[in-house]
Each structure stands twice: as structure tokens, then as C-alpha cells.
Amino acid sequence: MSTKYKFLKPYTFKNGVKVKNRVVIPPMTEASSFEEGSVTRDELRYFSIHSGGVGLFISPVANVSEDGKGFEGELSVDDDRFLPGLTKMALAMKQNGTKAILQIFDAGRMSNSKILRGTQPVSASAVAALRPNAETPRELTNDEIEQIITDFGEATRRAIQAGFDGVELHGANTYLLQQFFSPHSNRRTDKWGGNVDKRMTFALEVIKSVHAAVEKYADRPFIVGYRISPEEIENPGIRMADTLHFIDVLADQPIDYLHVSMGYAWRTSLNDKADKGPLILKIKKQVRDRLPLISVGSVEKPEDAEKVIDAGIDFVALGRESLREPKWVQKVETNDEDSIRYTISTRDLDELGITPSMWNFVTVRLKSAMHISNQPDYDKDQFDNKLAPHEGA
Numbered sequence: 001m002s003t004k005y006k007f008l009k010p011y012t013f014k015n016g017v018k019v020k021n022r023v024v025i026p027p028m029t030e031a032s033s034f035e036e037g038s039v040t041r042d043e044l045r046y047f048s049i050h051s052g053g054v055g056l057f058i059s060p061v062a063n064v065s066e067d068g069k070g071f072e073g074e075l076s077v078d079d080d081r082f083l084p085g086l087t088k089m090a091l092a093m094k095q096n097g098t099k100a101i102l103q104i105f106d107a108g109r110m111s112n113s114k115i116l117r118g119t120q121p122v123s124a125s126a127v128a129a130l131r132p133n134a135e136t137p138r139e140l141t142n143d144e145i146e147q148i149i150t151d152f153g154e155a156t157r158r159a160i161q162a163g164f165d166g167v168e169l170h171g172a173n174t175y176l177l178q179q180f181f182s183p184h185s186n187r188r189t190d191k192w193g194g195n196v197d198k199r200m201t202f203a204l205e206v207i208k209s210v211h212a213a214v215e216k217y218a219d220r221p222f223i224v225g226y227r228i229s230p231e232e233i234e235n236p237g238i239r240m241a242d243t244l245h246f247i248d249v250l251a252d253q254p255i256d257y258l259h260v261s262m263g264y265a266w267r268t269s270l271n272d273k274a275d276k277g278p279l280i281l282k283i284k285k286q287v288r289d290r291l292p293l294i295s296v297g298s299v300e301k302p303e304d305a306e307k308v309i310d311a312g313i314d315f316v317a318l319g320r321e322s323l324r325e326p327k328w329v330q331k332v333e334t335n336d337e338d339s340i341r342y343t344i345s346t347r348d349l350d351e352l353g354i355t356p357s358m359w360n361f362v363t364v365r366l367k368s369a370m371h372i373s374n375q376p377d378y379d380k381d382q383f384d385n386k387l388a389p390h391e392g393a
Helices: 041-050 081-093 142-162 174-183 201-217 240-250 279-285 302-310 320-324 330-331 356-370
Strands: 023-025 057-058 100-103 167-171 223-228 257-260 293-296 315-317
Touching: 041 081, 041 279, 041 315, 057 201, 081 100, 081 142, 081 356, 100 142, 100 223, 142 167, 142 257, 167 174, 167 201, 174 201, 201 302, 240 279, 257 279, 320 356
Parallel strands: 023 057, 023 315, 057 100, 100 167, 167 223, 223 257, 257 293, 293 315
Antiparallel strands: none
16 A cells, blocks of 8 residues: 555544545535435435545535525435435445545525525525625524524534534535625624624534534534635625634634635635735644644645645545546555546546536536546636636535
């Protein structure tokens, strides 16, 4: 077995959970669940095919509340009736010692009344997202906010009971946790909004709820992660000064890792073009080793992954590359790197467990960023200082 790469070395979290290597499959939308959120056999097959090599496998996102659904084919963890399917899902993801993490969220305003079957989407404030055809959401009441916080805790309970090794709170990619932190989507003047500290309140209360569920229900060490997007391009919007302050607070919360969602691991500022310092290194400096970090974004080759680890980042995530090559880690471990696939053919989709709905989703959203073998490709470095079509993968 190869020992030349540091990303193959194990890692032990402070709570005692040992992960066999530093490679992560990040959460990627596969749009393959049943309409009401149940896990399908196609998904279970996909999870089984792609598990077994990486240390951590983070699932596609699951909504914690019925009105928190963000897209068709999305997993749900909002009711106990999903437990049998989630239990099968956790088992499928835990091949050969891989740890299974269930990502949980509420989409907030990043949904619409069609997806919600006639219900108006909700958010921190009644401000529409700056995207085509975005609907104006309804501002959540205090009681509704408290219920969503409870829902995150209940979702965590179900993840524990289903056999997952942890949950990741999806506070990135403009979903509800980020909407409360953003000055664009949060214009409230009560305890849930205002200055940067007040805009953290919702996220911190969610963490408390999740931690309480872990303390009450977990009969084993259980991982809680938090995912963030460092900046927004909206004005007003999240800027790095806000994020670094937030991270300073997050690093002292009862969470086990911080996952930084970007389309390019070495991206510089979206807003300050004169600042050429990679955002991940600014975040690392702010964390001061209080939490392990996961970095993601256009990492494909072993040397790409090792560069991340060499920079002092604890974990490296392979998104789109893990779709193309589910045996990436195994091939690196056995000195078989020359056989790693860096392109994907439409003829290989069934072999890779990629459903038609997932393929439609990734090709519509990511286009040439998937490295499709018989189509024009792209230069991943073009996203070093702007949003990519594949944030977090």
C-alpha cells in the first residue's frame, strides 16, 4: 500500500472517532430520491458504488422540515417514517470503514411554490434571491424559527438512530442557515437579525439543538460538522470580515469540523480583487487549530489533494472527480494512479451508478466542468477568483 501521500494517513477527531484517511466525498446533489423524500434503490446502489475508499462520505442534502425542500428528488429526514430507508442508506455508505455523514438543511428562499406544492417559500426576511425567476419568500415568525431549530435536532436524532456517523449542517450555498447570516436576506430587527453577531443567532441555536440531540440520543461518538460559503457577491452580502468573525465564534462551538464550500480550493476573494491570498488559508489562520478543516473545489489528481494537505488543511474533498472515479483512493493506495479516470463518458453512467436525473442535474448545472469525454472541456483555474458553476465540488 502506498505511503507517499499524507492524505492517506488516518485522522482522529477530538471526540475519538477515527477516520481511515483524509479524503472526503462532499455532499453532491443527485436528485434521485422519491418525490416525497424517500431513499430509492438507485440511490442505495450509487452510495454502495462510491463508498469504501474515502475516509468520510457526506451525503446529498436532506431537508429537516417539509417546507424546507429545495429541489425535486431531494432526500428528507423530516419524519420518522424515513428511518428504514435512511438506515439502509447509512449502511450502503459505510463500506470498508468509510464514515457516513448525513448533510441536513432547510432551503429557505432557495425554493419555490412549485417545488413546495403551492406553499410560498420562507426565509429570514421577505427578500427575493438575486437569481432568475426567484420568488419573494415569506418572513418566518419567531415560532416558526424555533420550530425549524427543533427540526434540526429531530433530524439529528433520526441520523443517530439510522446509524450515520455524523451530520453536517449545511450553512453554505445560500440556503437558510446562510440566509440568516447574510445581510442581503436577513433584514430583521429582532433578536434574529441586525448586526453580524445577531445574524449568527439562528446558526448558533441550531448547533445547540443538534448538540442536545447528540448528548441525549447518541450511544457512540457522533460527528457534527458545519459547512460555510466564505463570501457572497450580493450587495449587501457576506464579506470575508464577517465570515472570519463568524468562524472565530464557530470554532468554539460543539462542532467537530468546518467545511469550506468553494468551486476552487485556492480561490481568492470574490469582492476584493486586489487581495490574492487564498481564502482557505485566511480561514485556517482564524481557526488556529481549534477545528479540523475540509477544503473542496476542483481537486482531481493526487498532487492536487496533497497540495491541500501540505498547506495544513486536515481533509481534502473530491466532488466531481469522485463521480468519475469511485475507486480513486483505492487506486492511489495500490500505486495504480495511471488508471484513474479524469473524464466521464455517457456510456459509463450505469456502471458509475449515476441516474438519468442526476446526470441531467449535473450537466445542466456544471456543463463542461464534468470533463465529459467527447465534449469541450474547461480550465478549472478560471474560477480562482469568481463563483464556479460547481460550488462545493
